Amino acid sequence: MIQHDRLSQAYVFVGPRGSGPSALATWLAQRLFCTNLQDGQPCGECDECRRVLTGNHTDVLTISPEGTAIKADAVRGLKEEMSKSGMEGNRRVFIIEDADG
Ligand SMILES: [Zn+2]
Numbered sequence: 001m002i003q004h005d006r007l008s009q010a011y012v013f014v015g016p017r018g019s020g021p022s023a024l025a026t027w028l029a030q031r032l033f034c035t036n037l038q039d040g041q042p043c044g045e046c047d048e049c050r051r052v053l054t055g056n057h058t059d060v061l062t063i064s065p066e067g068t069a070i071k072a073d074a075v076r077g078l079k080e081e082m083s084k085s086g087m088e089g090n091r092r093v094f095i096i097e098d099a100d101g
Pocket residue numbers: 033034035036037042043044045046047048049050
């Protein structure tokens with residue numbers, strides 16, 4: 001799917017709280033943004049990869065629950081961000097921790 005560029009513009013990953021972005025989410029985000037792919041794999045060393053890994057990538061948003069559940073405000077903000085990303089045509093990755101509360 002990735003190689004044929006058919007993934008949608010926004011990706012949402014949900015994972016257990018405290019575990020941080022899952023390995024898959026991190027890998028896929030790096031795969032999307034890496035500027036130095038090695039045989040189709042993210043290099044893990046370029047600025048993009050590093051920013052994904054450290055949680056500082058502007059197009060990779062991680063939402064963590066405040067308290068025991070993600071607040072409605074956070075969900076609203078997420079929806080706004082997702083609609084914006086669609087209009088701008090930029091790929092963005094959203095990682096939601098413990099969305100089930
Ligand atoms: Zn890279």
